[in-house]
Structure formats: structure tokens, C-alpha cells
Amino acid sequence: YEEVLEGTRAIRRRLAEGVRLEEITHENRVFEEGDVLVTEMTTPDWEPLMKQASLIVTRKGGRTSHAAIIAREFGIPAIVGCSEAMDLENLATVTGSCAEGDTGFIYSGNHPFEIEEIEVDSNVKLNTKIKLNVGFPTKSLADSQLPVDGVGLARIEFVLSAEVGIHPLAFVHHQELVQYLETNEVGPGLQPYVEALEITDESVIQSAVEAVERRACSYEDKRGLFIDKLREGVGLICAAFHPRPVLVRLSDFKSNEYRELLGGRIFEPNEENPMIAWRGASRYLDGNFKPAFEMELEAMASVRHDFGLDNLQLMVPFCRSPEEGEAVKNLLNEHNVGPDSKVPLFVMVELPSNVIDAENFIEKMELYGGSIGSNDLVQTIYAVSRDDLEGYQHPVDARSPAVKSMIRDAVRKFTQAGLEIGICGQAPSDYPDEFPEFLIDCGISSISVTPDTVMAVRISIAKAEANSNS
Structure with a gap:
């Protein structure tokens, strides 16, 4: 990828020098x-x-x-x-x-294709709510025109990577990084990263510092750029769908993904299996990462209180225990985006513990609801890597018996508590002809899918509800 970037920069330099694009061969256009x-x-x-x-x-x-x-x-x-x-x-x-x-x-070569158009009556009233999985704010205005009941999963990570592209701690520790480059002295905030600083090429650190200074040149406190980009991105999604609810999943980058951001190699460990390591709720409470998460909460508070977007809902991902969830809830309350501030709080149901101990999660976190993350639920139930599920001799997916049993139990427990319980994993989008019927039989409140499968899932839900009523 670095070679691609360097090639692209070289082309831009040539174009700036007056060379026309047509004069550059296809082989050299990258x-x-x-x-x-x-x-x-x-x-x-x-x-x-x-x-x-x-x-x-x-x-x-x-x-x-x-x-x-x-x-x-x-x-x-x-x-x-x-x-x-x-x-x-x-x-x-x-x-x-x-x-x-x-x-x-x-x-x-080029092959011809045909387009098949299917008419769907979107005026048919459904008992099960259909919501969207969204990521990029710039698409939200178009996506909001679809016949859906809101957003069941808004991914913050897409804003962080596409709109910011710099590790959040590079904003937090910007001045100390500048000092380190000038004097080689490690300030108190950088003490946990001494070893990483010693083995990281100075040019990498310099690139992160320059990126922050260039992007946040108008901010005295460089953290302001990060907060603004996040609140603008989430705010746009909430505004596009208002008054329909928008469930925002708090950041869930894994360490290998954070490492790819500018400055990431300074602040991130090199974990053997980041999928089940330092991610989700455990990051928010960690003393080293907490300052980054607090910027995130400041942005969410601004969306809710400054923009006045009361359709904002928040969801805690990869929360291992009720006690961990309670600590995150308290942190949200401190920043005026928790249950005390009337901001609905959800937990992402993606670990066996979230299902087995659901009653305690509900009580300690004061939950408004839950949303099933079938992608990670498959991974954590069967101890497989979600990046290579198809690589196993006996592959498993969300349709496998143990996963469906967990989903049914989760729906039952949240429903008995009088709470909303939806699903935002890929299963309904990947298997629109069969999985929604199973979810409706379980009694699920809402099904959140990707925009391209909304109509197919809507047809499946209408058919399943008709069959259940007959």
C-alpha cells in the first residue's frame, strides 16, 4: 500500500509540473x-x-x-x-x-449483464423494525431515503479512518511528541511508550506530528480537530435520519487497525490475536487510552446537547463483564452521555457472557436495549477467526446451531426484561432469504442490515410475519 501511495504522489508531482495525464502510460498511473x-x-x-x-x-x-x-x-x-x-x-x-x-x-474481458427490477410495496406495515448499518456520513443523506426505521449500527471507525486518519493519542500527546523530537526527552504522558519510541523510526514520529500540525493548524488545542470531525460525522448521520433513532457503536478498532493510523505504531501493542484482545470496553477504562476515549465522549455530548439531536443512542461493544459495563456506564454519565442524561444505552451482544449473564448486564448498565453482533458471536462461540471463517475444513457461520441457540436466548432474556433487542451483524444481510424468518420466530424487535439488502430483507420479513400469523 505504501508503494501505491508513493506512486500516486509521484504522479501528482508530475501533473503539477505540467505533464498531462494522457502522457503518462497506464502502467505508471498506479x-x-x-x-x-x-x-x-x-x-x-x-x-x-x-x-x-x-x-x-x-x-x-x-x-x-x-x-x-x-x-x-x-x-x-x-x-x-x-x-x-x-x-x-x-x-x-x-x-x-x-x-x-x-x-x-x-x-x-468485458461480459454483458442484465438488470432485474423488483417492485416492493414499502407501505406494508411490519411488526419488526428494519434499520440500517451505516458507516460513512456522506452516504447517510441518500441512505435515509430508504424505507427504514432508523440506524441500528453507526460505525465510528469509518469516520476515524476516512476523516481523521491519525491515531487519537497523537492529538492528546502532540506537544510531548514535538518535545521528544526536539530534545529526545520523554514527557510523563509518553512514559508508557518509551520502548515503542526507541524502536520507531524518527520519520514515522515526524510524519504523525506534521500531520497533526497540518490538519489542526487552526486549533490551539489539537484535540479540537479530532472532536470536531467526530461530532460532525456522527451529527450528520443523526440529522439525516432524525427523528428516527441512530444507534452509534462507540469505537471498536482493534490494535492492528489502530496501528495503521498515523502514529499508531507508537501507541499500539503488536498483539498476536487482536480480535479477542485489547478492544471495545476494555480500552475505554485503560489509563493509557482513556484520554482518547474521553475525546470521543466529548464529541458525542456535543451531538446530543449542542446540536440538540435527541435521536442519538450509544452502544458499548465487546464488553466482557457486567462490572466492566457498569464502569463504562459511569464514565458516560460523567460526560453527560449516559443513562443519567437520558441517552439510551445499549450493549452489543457478541460474547457468550453477554447472553449467559444478560440479567446482570441489564441491571448494572441500566440498559435501554441490546443489539446482537452475529459476526463476533460466531467467532467467540466457536473460537474461530472471523477474517478467515471460510478457511476451516468444517466452516461455521451465524446459521450454525450454537449461534442460533445463543441468539434465541438473548432475545428471550431482553424481551422478558421489557427491553429492545435487535441484530446488527451481517447474518440477515448475508442470508436475507432465511435468517430473518428465524429472527422473527425468536421475537426480535429490529433487524439492521446493509443498504443494498434492505428491500430483499423487507420482502423476507413480510413473508415470515404473514406465515407466523396464519
Whole structure:
């Protein structure tokens, strides 16, 4: 990816010098809008490039990998987990097809296609609410026109990677990083990162410092840029869907994803299995990361109280125990975005403990509801990596018996407590013909899906509700 960035910068320099684009050969243009992106796998720093692609092909990954999620968000065809992806001829013309079942196909050359239009009566009243999974604020105005009941999952991470691109702690410790570069002295805030600073190339630190200074040049307190970008992004989503509820999941980057942001290698550990390590609620309470999370809460408080967007709801991801959840709730209350401030609080039900001990989570966190994250629930129930689910000899997914049993129990426990319980994982989007029927049989309150599958899921829900009433 660094080679791609360097190549792109070189082209921009040539264009600035007066060279016309037509004079640069296709082989040297690196990547243009409409090209096919072929790579091992993607991480958040790839997103600007991914948005330009007409097709994304990765050698690694599954339905819930980063490449698959981003592609669905932008309506870009993607074929993931393609073992021979890197064998594709560079600069060749290909046609990708994601319309032939679970298996994607790549054809040589340009192939014709047909468009089938299906009429859906969106005026039919449904008992089950349909909501959207959204990420990029700039798409929210268009997405809000769909016949949905709100947002069941707004991902903060997309704002952090696309609009900020710098590790939050680089804003918090900006002055100390400047001091370190000038004097080689480590200030008190950087003490936990002494070892990382010693092994990190000075140019990497310099790049992070310069990026903060360049992007936040008009801010005396550099933290202000981070807070503004976050509150503007979340505020736009809430405004677009108002008065319909918008459930914002608090940040859930893993350490490997944070490391890809500018300055990330200074502040992040190199974990063997980041999917089940330092993420979600455990980060918010950690003394080293807490200052970054408090910027996030300041942005959320501004959305609710300064912008007056009372449809904001917050969700705590990857919360391992009721006690951890209670501590996060208290922190939210301190920043006026918790239950005490009438901001509805949800927990993401994605760990077995969230289901088994649901009653204690509900009590200690003063929950308004829960939202099932089927992607991580599969991972934590079966001890598999969600990035390579298709790589196992006996693959499992959200339709597997243990996962469905957990989902049914979660719906029962939250419903008995009189709380809302929805699902925001990929299962209903991936299996729109079969999974919504199971969820309705469980008694789920809402189903949140990607924009491209809303109509298919709506048809499935209408059919399932009709069958249950007959």
C-alpha cells in the first residue's frame, strides 16, 4: 500500500509540473477510479483507494472481513477469500460477478449483464423494525431515503479512518511528541511508550506530528480537530435520519487497525490475536487510552446537547463483564452521555457472557436495549477467526446451531426484561432469504442490515410475519 501511495504522489508531482495525464502510460498511473483492486487483504487505511475501485478482490478474508464490510457500504462488488487472487494478470480487463450465489466469479474481458427490477410495496406495515448499518456520513443523506426505521449500527471507525486518519493519542500527546523530537526527552504522558519510541523510526514520529500540525493548524488545542470531525460525522448521520433513532457503536478498532493510523505504531501493542484482545470496553477504562476515549465522549455530548439531536443512542461493544459495563456506564454519565442524561444505552451482544449473564448486564448498565453482533458471536462461540471463517475444513457461520441457540436466548432474556433487542451483524444481510424468518420466530424487535439488502430483507420479513400469523 505504501508503494501505491508513493506512486500516486509521484504522479501528482508530475501533473503539477505540467505533464498531462494522457502522457503518462497506464502502467505508471498506479490506480485510477474504476480500476480493479487486487490485494492480500485490506485495513482501514486502504479505504480512500477502495472507494475508487469498480471491483475488490482479496486473497484473504470472509463475509465479515474489512474488505467485505467496506464494499457493502459503498455498493462495490467484492470477492474475498479468493486463493488465486494474486495470480490475476496485472492491468488485464476482467468482469467480476457477485450475483451467482455465495461464490464470486471473475471472468476475463468485458461480459454483458442484465438488470432485474423488483417492485416492493414499502407501505406494508411490519411488526419488526428494519434499520440500517451505516458507516460513512456522506452516504447517510441518500441512505435515509430508504424505507427504514432508523440506524441500528453507526460505525465510528469509518469516520476515524476516512476523516481523521491519525491515531487519537497523537492529538492528546502532540506537544510531548514535538518535545521528544526536539530534545529526545520523554514527557510523563509518553512514559508508557518509551520502548515503542526507541524502536520507531524518527520519520514515522515526524510524519504523525506534521500531520497533526497540518490538519489542526487552526486549533490551539489539537484535540479540537479530532472532536470536531467526530461530532460532525456522527451529527450528520443523526440529522439525516432524525427523528428516527441512530444507534452509534462507540469505537471498536482493534490494535492492528489502530496501528495503521498515523502514529499508531507508537501507541499500539503488536498483539498476536487482536480480535479477542485489547478492544471495545476494555480500552475505554485503560489509563493509557482513556484520554482518547474521553475525546470521543466529548464529541458525542456535543451531538446530543449542542446540536440538540435527541435521536442519538450509544452502544458499548465487546464488553466482557457486567462490572466492566457498569464502569463504562459511569464514565458516560460523567460526560453527560449516559443513562443519567437520558441517552439510551445499549450493549452489543457478541460474547457468550453477554447472553449467559444478560440479567446482570441489564441491571448494572441500566440498559435501554441490546443489539446482537452475529459476526463476533460466531467467532467467540466457536473460537474461530472471523477474517478467515471460510478457511476451516468444517466452516461455521451465524446459521450454525450454537449461534442460533445463543441468539434465541438473548432475545428471550431482553424481551422478558421489557427491553429492545435487535441484530446488527451481517447474518440477515448475508442470508436475507432465511435468517430473518428465524429472527422473527425468536421475537426480535429490529433487524439492521446493509443498504443494498434492505428491500430483499423487507420482502423476507413480510413473508415470515404473514406465515407466523396464519
